[in-house]
Amino acid sequence: MNxxxxxxxxxxxxxxxxMLMIGCTRDTEGSVTIADQYGLAYAPLQxxxxxxxxxxxxxxxxxxxxxxxxxxxxxxxxxxxxxxVGFGAIPPFLIGWDHGMDWKIATGLSRSPLGxxxxxxxxxxxxxxxxxxRIALPQPGSIQHMLLSMAAEEQLGSADALDxxxxxxxxxxxxxxxxxxxxxxxxxxxxYLFTELEQPGAHMLVSGTEAFGEPFSFIVGYASRAxxxxxxxxxxxxxxxxxxxxxFIEEHPGEAAQLLSQVxxxxxxxxxxxxxxxxxxxxxxxxxxxxxSEFMHSRGYIEEEPxxxxxxxxx
Amino acid sequence: xxxxxxxxxxxxxxxxxxxxxxxLVWQLIVSTRRVSPxxxxxxxxIGSSFWSSLITGDLVRYAGVxxxxxxxxxxxxxLLAAVLAVAAYQSKFLAGGIDTLTAVAHPLxxxxxxxxxxxxxxxxxxxxxxxxxxxxxxxxxxNLRSGFSxxxxxxxxxxxxxxxxxxxxxxxxxxxxxxxxxxxxxxIAWARSWRAVISAEMIFGVMGASGGLGWYxxxxxxxxxxxxxxxxxxxxxMIGLVxxxxxxxxxxxxxxxxxxxxx
Amino acid sequence: MSDxxxxxxxxxxxxxxxxxxxxxxxxxxxxxERGEFTCILGRSGCGKSTLLRILAGFEQHSGGSLLIxxxxxxxxxxxxxxxxxxxxxxxxxxxxxxxxxxxLRKRFPDESAAQLHERSEQALALTGLSQAAGxxxxxxxxxxxxxxxxxxxxxxxxKLLLMDEPFASLDLKTRDSLQQLLLRLWRESxxxxxxxxxxxxxxxxxxxxxxxxxxxxQGRLTCYENPLRRPRSHSMEGFKSFALRIARAFD
Ligand SMILES: Nc1ncnc2c1ncn2[C@@H]1O[C@H](COP(=O)(O)OP(=O)(O)O)[C@@H](O)[C@H]1O
Ligand SMILES: [Mg+2]
Numbered sequence: 001m002n003x004x005x006x007x008x009x010x011x012x013x014x015x016x017x018x019m020l021m022i023g024c025t026r027d028t029e030g031s032v033t034i035a036d037q038y039g040l041a042y043a044p045l046q047x048x049x050x051x052x053x054x055x056x057x058x059x060x061x062x063x064x065x066x067x068x069x070x071x072x073x074x075x076x077x078x079x080x081x082x083x084x085v086g087f088g089a090i091p092p093f094l095i096g097w098d099h100g101m102d103w104k105i106a107t108g109l110s111r112s113p114l115g116x117x118x119x120x121x122x123x124x125x126x127x128x129x130x131x132x133x134r135i136a137l138p139q140p141g142s143i144q145h146m147l148l149s150m151a152a153e154e155q156l157g158s159a160d161a162l163d164x165x166x167x168x169x170x171x172x173x174x175x176x177x178x179x180x181x182x183x184x185x186x187x188x189x190x191x192y193l194f195t196e197l198e199q200p201g202a203h204m205l206v207s208g209t210e211a212f213g214e215p216f217s218f219i220v221g222y223a224s225r226a227x228x229x230x231x232x233x234x235x236x237x238x239x240x241x242x243x244x245x246x247x248f249i250e251e252h253p254g255e256a257a258q259l260l261s262q263v264x265x266x267x268x269x270x271x272x273x274x275x276x277x278x279x280x281x282x283x284x285x286x287x288x289x290x291x292x293s294e295f296m297h298s299r300g301y302i303e304e305e306p307x308x309x310x311x312x313x314x315x
Numbered sequence: 316x317x318x319x320x321x322x323x324x325x326x327x328x329x330x331x332x333x334x335x336x337x338x339l340v341w342q343l344i345v346s347t348r349r350v351s352p353x354x355x356x357x358x359x360x361i362g363s364s365f366w367s368s369l370i371t372g373d374l375v376r377y378a379g380v381x382x383x384x385x386x387x388x389x390x391x392x393x394l395l396a397a398v399l400a401v402a403a404y405q406s407k408f409l410a411g412g413i414d415t416l417t418a419v420a421h422p423l424x425x426x427x428x429x430x431x432x433x434x435x436x437x438x439x440x441x442x443x444x445x446x447x448x449x450x451x452x453x454x455x456x457x458n459l460r461s462g463f464s465x466x467x468x469x470x471x472x473x474x475x476x477x478x479x480x481x482x483x484x485x486x487x488x489x490x491x492x493x494x495x496x497x498x499x500x501x502x503i504a505w506a507r508s509w510r511a512v513i514s515a516e517m518i519f520g521v522m523g524a525s526g527g528l529g530w531y532x533x534x535x536x537x538x539x540x541x542x543x544x545x546x547x548x549x550x551x552x553m554i555g556l557v558x559x560x561x562x563x564x565x566x567x568x569x570x571x572x573x574x575x576x577x578x
Numbered sequence: 579m580s581d582x583x584x585x586x587x588x589x590x591x592x593x594x595x596x597x598x599x600x601x602x603x604x605x606x607x608x609x610x611e612r613g614e615f616t617c618i619l620g621r622s623g624c625g626k627s628t629l630l631r632i633l634a635g636f637e638q639h640s641g642g643s644l645l646i647x648x649x650x651x652x653x654x655x656x657x658x659x660x661x662x663x664x665x666x667x668x669x670x671x672x673x674x675x676x677x678x679x680x681x682l683r684k685r686f687p688d689e690s691a692a693q694l695h696e697r698s699e700q701a702l703a704l705t706g707l708s709q710a711a712g713x714x715x716x717x718x719x720x721x722x723x724x725x726x727x728x729x730x731x732x733x734x735x736x737k738l739l740l741m742d743e744p745f746a747s748l749d750l751k752t753r754d755s756l757q758q759l760l761l762r763l764w765r766e767s768x769x770x771x772x773x774x775x776x777x778x779x780x781x782x783x784x785x786x787x788x789x790x791x792x793x794x795x796q797g798r799l800t801c802y803e804n805p806l807r808r809p810r811s812h813s814m815e816g817f818k819s820f821a822l823r824i825a826r827a828f829d
Contacts, residue, residue, distance in 0.1 A: 007336060015340045072537045079353045092537075099353060099539040134438060139537045167438050168533070169519050173430060182437025301538075469667055472636055475654045477681040487680070491671045574670040575716030 031062035032227070032234040035074045036087040038067060039171070040190045040274055041110040041219045044245035044282055045087060046263045047256060051248075053241035058233055069170065070139060078103060084227035085238055089143035090292045091301070093222055097312065098302035102225040104314045107239050108286040109246070112218040113279035114147060114208030117196040118185040119178060126155045126162065126205060133184040135165050136174040141301060143218065144187040150295060151211040159299050189218065190274055191266070209279070216288025228314050235314075239284075246282040249275060286313070326560055356542040365546035374531070378550055381516065381527035384440070385508050388447025392504065395448065396455030401485055403456075404463050413456070421453035425511035429518060438519045443527075446515050450507035458500030462493020495571050502563055509558075513551065528554075583647060583738060583770050584610035584633065590641035591628060602628050604796035605642070608789065610738070615764055615771040617781040618799070619828065620791030626774040629797065630740045633772065634660045647737070656685050659731040663743040665723040668715040668730070675711040678702065678730050685734045701733035702726075704763060721752040725759070732763055741773045745780070757783060761808075778824050782817065783810055790827055800827065 032054070036042045045065075048054060054063045068074050071088035075096045078086050087109060096103060116135070122128060129135070137144040145166070149159040156162070169177055171192045177183045178196060185205060186196065196202055209215065221242065228235055249256040257272035264271060274280065289312060297305040306312050338358060344350060345357045352360065368374040399417075403410040425446040432442045470492055474484040490497070516529025526534070528551060535543035591603040602625045610616045620626045631637045632644070635654035644651050646658070661667070668677045678698035686694060702708050705725040715723060724744055731739055745753045757780065764771055775781050781788050782804065789799040802824065806816055 007332065011336050011340055015343065070537075072539075075539065076354075079351050095537075095539050099541075101353060101539075136438070140534055141537045167519050169433070169438065173433055173519070176430065177433050177438055180434045180437070182433060182439075467666065469662055469664060470669065472631075472634070472660065473667060473669070475636060476634060476656070476658075476660055477684055478654065478656055479684075488669070491669070494671065570671070574714055 030060060031064065032085065032231060032238065033064040033066060033083045034085045034087075034238065035066045035068050035077060035083040037070065037074070039192075040264070040271075040280070041112045042087060043256070043260055043275065044109060044242055044249060046260055047245040047248055048241040050259050050263070051245070053244050054234070054237045057237035057240060061234055061237065071142070072139065075101065078222070078224050081224070081226060083224075084231065084234075085221055085223045087219055087221050089218060090216070090220060090286075090289055091141060091143050091146045091296060093220065094293055094296055094302050094306075095141055096222075097306070098304055103222050104225075104228070105220050105286055105289075105312055106223040106228075106235070106314050107221045107242050108217045108284045109219040109221055109242065109282070110217070111215060111279065111281040111283060111287065112189055112208075113193060113277065114144065114187070114189050114218065115193055115197075115204040116148065116151075116185050116187045116206045117178065117193065117202055118205055119181075119196075119199055119201050120184050121201060123184060123205060126152060129162065129165060129184070131165070133165055134167050134182070135162060135185045135187065136167050136169040136177055136183045137187040138170060138174075139168045140166070144189075146292065146296065146301070147208050147211040148187055148206075149299065150213075151206045154211070155206075190277070190280065191264070194274055194277070212288060212291065214288065214291065216291070217283075217286045220286050223314060243284050246284055249282050323561075323564065326564075330556065330560070353539065353541050356545060360542035361545045361549065364540070364542040365549060368531075368543065368546060374546070374550055377526060377528045377531040377547075378554060381509075381512050381529065382554070384443055384512050384527060385447060385505070388444045388508055388512070389451050389501075389504060391444065392448040392451025392508070393455050393501070396452045396459055396500075397490075399452070399456045400459035400463060403460055404489075405481070417453055417456055420449070421457065423449075425450045425507070426514050426518070429515065433519070442519070443512060443515045446511045447508040450511040451504040454503040454507065455497070455500040458496045458503070459493060462496030462500075463489055465496065466492040498563070498567060498571065502559075505558060505563075509555065581612040582609050583612040584608065584772070585645045585648075586642070587644075588642035589632070589639050589644060591625075591632060591637065591639045593628075601796055603632075603639070604798075606797045606799060608799055609801075610770060610772055611787070612737075612770055613768065614786045615761075615773065615784055616787050616789070617785035618772070618774045618789045618791055619778060619781045619824070620774075620776060621793055622776060624791045624793030625797040626776075626791055627742050629791075630660060630742050630772070630774055633738070634658055634740055636660075656681065656734050657737045658740055659734055659736040659738075660740045660742065661724075661727050661731055661744045663746050665720050665747065666715075667727050668718075668723060670715050673712050673714055674707060674718070674726050675702070677715070677726065678733050681730065681734055697733050698729075701729040704732070704766075705729040705759065719752075721748055721756060724748065724756060728756075728760065728763065732767060732769065735767070736769060738770045738772060741771065743775055744773075746775070746777070753780075760784070778821055778828065779812065782806065782821055782824065783812070788824070790824070802827070 034045070036045045049065050055061055066083065068077065071092035074083060074086035074088055075092065077083040079101060085106065093105065135148070137148065139145070148162060152161040153159040167183065169183075171188055174183070174186045174188060175192050175196060178186045179199065188196065197204070208218075221238075223235060253272055253275050257268050257275055260271050261268040289309070293302065293306055296302045341355065342358050345352070345355055365374070399413050403413040428446065428449060432445050436442045436445055466489055470488050471484060474488040479487060512527060513529035516527040517533040528547060532544055532547035532551070535541070535547055586606060586608040589603055589606040590601075592599040592601045606629070608629075618626055618629065628637065632639050633651070635651060635658065668674070669680070672680060675698055678701060679694055682694045682697055686697070699708070699711070702711050705728055707722065707725055707729060710718060710722060710726070715726070718726065727744070745756050748756065761784065773784055785804050788802045788804055790802070792798045792800070804820070806814065806820060810817065
């Protein structure tokens with residue numbers, strides 16, 4: 001009987017502390033937490049951070065930048081209220097939206113060359129993959145996965161024709177796996193894409209634009225309702241800061257490359273080359289969301305299709 | 316026998332008590348509606364996700380893949396560990412090398428080796444096996460070696476008296492006599508390799524037929540099926556409990572408790 | 579013309595330790611006649627166990643000659659089975675029956691399972707352990723464990739049984755009954771017994787021939803013929819006086 005009593009006490013204690021913790025996760029109005037990921041497509045955010053473009057607009061603001069490994073982690077952090085604004089591709093956003101996450105797109109950030117790279121001269125099209133060949137990409141449901149599915153549907157007749165060959169690897173692991181020959185193809189983005197394409201014999205089996213058929217945003221920014229409703233000033237500041245950074249890179253690529261070379265620990269010349277590479281466009285316009293949601297809905301990756309763009313955009 | 320059954324019943328009751336109470340607290344928190352179901356889905360949602368994956372056979376298949384990987388890797392790792400331990404026992408010179416190797420490799424988490432493993436053995440089953448073998452071989456080597464050194468000279472003399480060769484003494488005397496150490500090693504090896512296989516599957520899962528439980532959970536996660544994710548984790552926990560509370564205890568009951576404490 | 583099973587002449591033995599070697603046996607002579615019951619009596623630490631271990635083939639002597647049945651001893655063999663003082667000599671992970679069967683399979687590789695089973699059951703019956711065949715060693719008393727060790731040894735039909743104070747850790751009553759059991763088994767088998775003890779009474783009760791080992795002279799053995807007729811008892815005529823003679827020599 002005593003044990004029962006002890007157990008009840010412990011459980012009550014756990015419950016109360018959990019409730020308190022949950023109550024405390026919402027942070028204060030004067031601060032904003034922004035989550036991004038690694039890669040050149042996020043370059044404007046690095047500029048905004050280095051040049052304190054948000055602090056410039058809201059001087060007493062506390063801006064927290066966090067870098068996360070993938071969009072799933074950002075999504076989870078936003079659901080639990082630890083992140084206000086997150087950056088990533090459109091498909092993971094639609095998956096979250098479909099599952100009832102209260103978030104919308106705040107801004108576009110970049111378009112970027114993407115592609116399925118191979119070093120194998122035998123592989124010239126998607127048709128050439130044998131059952132043993134492995135294709136690496138960051139995760140199922142990612143933009144890389146959706147683009148591959150679109151290309152597979154177009155060229156092989158079925159969206160999931162290549163799914164059994166997919167393995168998930170982070171971009172850097174994917175690069176070393178491709179170079180060591182343990183995978184045959186890698187669907188990736190800059191700077192990894194450029195690194196791979198510089199290898200002798202490297203060629204692209206399908207590019208993002210070929211797969212999608214029209215220009216599309218690679219990275220966009222999403223904001224939670226909590227942030228949009230109760231931190232209007234900071235929310236606006238973030239969007240304006242992104243816009244300013246995007247303009248800065250487009251107008252002063254050399255200066256931007258100098259700033260970024262510290263962040264990415266890469267040679268300044270190389271960064272400049274990558275920043276100005278064909279297809280690398282920093283732009284707050286959001287492109288391609290209709291096509292993504294139609295495709296994902298028709299292939300069952302999302303259950304509901306957005307009826308209007310208002311459901312997906314804050315402004 | 317009766318005592319042991321009673322002890323096992325009491326373990327089951329204690330476990331069930333705590334688990335049920337935790338579920339109760341869970342459901343209470345869910346019912347306050349202060350937490351998004353994307354963080355804490357209701358038990359009904361988890362239950363129905365669990366049930367639907369169970370009847371389609373998905374969960375069993377995924378769990379089966381992980382378990383068979385651990386079994387295969389565990390077997391290979393144990394055999395290799397036996398080879399190392401025997402070699403170290405037979406030769407002082409080799410013992411030095413094996414000592415050093417163990418000291419270097421044992422503290423390395425399998426996941427830390429992942430980038431290297433990808434380079435050497437690719438991203439298939441082999442790599443997962445390499446990581447499991449790594450998590451099994453070192454604790455097993457360490458335990459086997461302490462087991463061997465704990466075997467009393469008298470048992471070895473008995474074996475020699477019956478005309479057994481060095482190998483025969485190994486098989487018929489040393490290994491059974493150090494069984495309690497082996498069992499302890501197996502417990503550690505199981506815990507480490509189960510963790511390793513789940514994490515490895517999450518880091519380089521394979522779509523399609525050959526994914527394991529880690530992959531199942533990861534897949535639910537990237538598609539934001541939180542209830543499915545918890546269902547996968549629940550299976551993970553159940554397997555852990557069954558193996559630790561029942562399989563290992565049963566093994567211990569059938570062997571060490573029957574033979575009596577230290578040999 | 580007697581029939582000598584063990585013929586040991588000028589045997590030397592040293593233990594090598596990190597601090598140098600310790601001479602335990604120096605120029606030791608010993609004869610064991612076939613079928614006889616020979617006892618070695620000596621204080622603890624004088625080298626009795628060492629001598630038996632050499633005879634079992636567990637240790638290599640450094641000098642002198644040691645012949646078994648006229649051939650030099652080289653390795654352990656099931657012809658010479660050792661029984662230890664310590665109770666933990668049965669393999670704890672095997673039942674009593676399995677403890678017997680396991681060396682029997684190796685000793686008589688051509689026999690069928692049924693024949694081997696027959697052998698083990700017989701040995702167990704002789705030692706009064708039929709009921710305990712299925713038990714594990716930890717479930718046995720000390721006396722039963724030594725009986726089982728005896729059964730296991732005799733089932734192998736060795737030429738020579740090497741016993742290293744097998745009853746020294748038993749209570750008096752159990753020891754008495756095991757001594758009687760051992761004598762009975764000896765009479766019924768063809769085995770030659772070499773029995774080490776530090777107990778004068780035990781040596782006199784059991785032996786045909788008795789050696790006293792001298793610790794001051796590195797294991798030098800002195801031989802005494804046992805004049806007592808069998809069956810013997812502690813109260814029989816001549817027992818006390820022989821015991822007194824041995825005791826004097828022993829000091
Ligand atoms: N493995 C060993 N290494 C070194 N010295 C030993 C070893 N075993 C026994 N001795 C020594 O040899 C002597 C004889 O030992 P032992 O034959 O066991 O005597 P006993 O059986 O008569 O008591 C003792 O002094 C003992 O300390
Ligand atoms: Mg001794």
